[in-house]
Amino acid sequence: MYTEHTSIQHAAALLAMGKVVGIPTETVYGLGACARTPEAIQKVYTIKGRPATNPLIIHISHSAAILEWATNIPNSAWILANHFWPGPLTIVLERHSSVLDVVTAGQNTVALRVPNHPLALALLQEFKGGIAAPSANRSGRISPTTAMHVQEELGDAVEYILDGGPCQIGIESTIVHCRESEVRILRYGQITHKELSAVLGFPLTMDSHTPIHVPGSHHSHYAPVSPLFLLESKALSEKISSCIAHNKNISIISFSEQGSLVPSQYAHRINWIQAALDPQIYANNLYAWLREMDNQNPDCILVETPPITLAWVAIQDRLQRASYRK
Ligand code: TXA
Ligand code: MG
Numbered sequence: 001m002y003t004e005h006t007s008i009q010h011a012a013a014l015l016a017m018g019k020v021v022g023i024p025t026e027t028v029y030g031l032g033a034c035a036r037t038p039e040a041i042q043k044v045y046t047i048k049g050r051p052a053t054n055p056l057i058i059h060i061s062h063s064a065a066i067l068e069w070a071t072n073i074p075n076s077a078w079i080l081a082n083h084f085w086p087g088p089l090t091i092v093l094e095r096h097s098s099v100l101d102v103v104t105a106g107q108n109t110v111a112l113r114v115p116n117h118p119l120a121l122a123l124l125q126e127f128k129g130g131i132a133a134p135s136a137n138r139s140g141r142i143s144p145t146t147a148m149h150v151q152e153e154l155g156d157a158v159e160y161i162l163d164g165g166p167c168q169i170g171i172e173s174t175i176v177h178c179r180e181s182e183v184r185i186l187r188y189g190q191i192t193h194k195e196l197s198a199v200l201g202f203p204l205t206m207d208s209h210t211p212i213h214v215p216g217s218h219h220s221h222y223a224p225v226s227p228l229f230l231l232e233s234k235a236l237s238e239k240i241s242s243c244i245a246h247n248k249n250i251s252i253i254s255f256s257e258q259g260s261l262v263p264s265q266y267a268h269r270i271n272w273i274q275a276a277l278d279p280q281i282y283a284n285n286l287y288a289w290l291r292e293m294d295n296q297n298p299d300c301i302l303v304e305t306p307p308i309t310l311a312w313v314a315i316q317d318r319l320q321r322a323s324y325r326k
Contacts, residue, residue: 002148004163008119011162012126020044020157022136022150023059023123024164025115027088027173027189028143028287029150030059030133031158032123035069041102041132047157050139054215055105056132057090057173058112061124069110069130071096076200077178083199086116088173088190103132105215113173119164134216135172136161142222142294142322145170145287152291170284171314175214176204186214188314190283221321222287224294226251228301230323236304237261243300244269251293254304271296275304279311286315290322 005011011021015032018040023032031048033040035058045052058069063081066073070093077091095110104110115121124131135143136150136158144150147163174189176196184205185193193204231239233256243250244266251271254261258272273289275282293301303319306312 002151004147005160006119006163008122008126008162011123011160014160015040015123015127015129015131018043019159020047021123022147022154022158022161023120023131023133024117024147024162024167025059025120025133026117026168027115027171028145028167029136029147029161030057030115030131031136031150031154032059032131032133034127035103035130035132036100038100038102041100044132044134045102047154048134048137048139050134051215052102053105054134054139055107055109055111056103056134058099058103058110058130058132059115059120059124060112060130061121062114065130066091066093066112067096069096069099069112070094074178074180076181076183079200080176080178080183080196081114084191085114086121087114088116088169089113090173090175090187092175092177092186109177111175117164117168119162123162140218140221140223142224142287142290143172144291145284149288149291166284166288168284169280170286170288171318174314187217188317190280190314192310192313194310219321220324222290222318223322223324224290224301226294226298226301227325228290228303228319228323230303230305230319232305236302239302240270243302248299249296250300250302251296251298252302252304253289253293254302255306256304271298277307279306279315282306282312283315286318 023030090113145167174191175187253273
């Protein structure tokens with residue numbers, strides 16, 4: 001059974017004891033642990049089933065705390081931190097020598113972020129230290145956007161999940177690597193390269209060859225258990241007809257209306273989500289939709305490809321990974 005927890009003091013005390021805590025952020029829920037306690041970090045890897053080669057983001061309470069975790073900090077990082085924090089931007093920098101190897105997976109860089117959620121910020125202030133937190137899902141699965149999802153994902157392995165309501169953004173932060181005037185995007189998120197370069201005053205480095213290793217950017221990620229197909233509207237219509245002909249149970253996320261693609265006598269056999277053509281509303285709902293659909297165990301999940309525009313890049317990225325099959 002789900003019990004709502006909201007005590008900042010209790011969550012901070014658990015972190016100080018080396019325990020893990022579910023944490024709300026504006027992007028997705030995190031599985032937090034004290035960033036200075038190796039045993040606590042180890043629990044995060046074990047609970048998630050995360051490969052030891054995949055480093056964690058350290059959440060801090062304010063920009064100046066960068067100095068405790070990173071070194072040789074370029075001006076670009078300060079500009080981005082001062083503009084976008086608290087917010088959905090993670091900045092990868094050269095690590096400070098004191099940062100635990102288990103957090104950075106042995107890399108010489110560290111990922112930092114100030115989350116924009118009142119409970120996360122209150123917890124960081126109460127705890128008075130960095131909180132290492134990956135998304136609170138089992139490795140490779142859909143990130144949780146409510147406290148209840150965290151419990152569904154991780155069950156009794158996490159004794160306390162701080163409930164901050166549904167996440168406002170719904171997909172993970174944009175990650176950038178800052179080195180002098182070379183700023184590269186390592187993971188797409190709500191903050192686009194256009195917004196970043198407008199604030200920096202110079203273009204981002206866009207070549208696909210990145211010297212930085214992002215172990216978490218596997219092709220297959222954010223994946224439901226049921227196979228997910230990402231299809232243009234014509235292919236979607238054909239796939240629906242073929243599924244109906246083969247008596248399959250299907251779940252669909254589409255921009256088109258159900259009546260235009262499914263004969264009315266079959267409508268009851270299909271779990272249809274009519275998506276708004278607004279990337280922020282879509283991102284906000286995407287993981288909850290996929291989770292809800294997956295729970296019904298359909299033969300497949302069909303998703304209509306979103307527009308190929310900058311505002312949809314992060315969503316395209318997540319859907320492509322969710323649909324990737326080896
Ligand atoms: O919105 C978010 O970023 C959420 C919330 C909880 O803050 N966190 C999140 O963490 O998405 P996670 O661990 O699920 O994804 C972090 C990604 C991984 O792909 C990891 O490989 C990459 O960041 N990463 C972490 N540290 C890195 C580093 N030093 N260099 C390059 N990539 C790094
Ligand atoms: Mg994740």
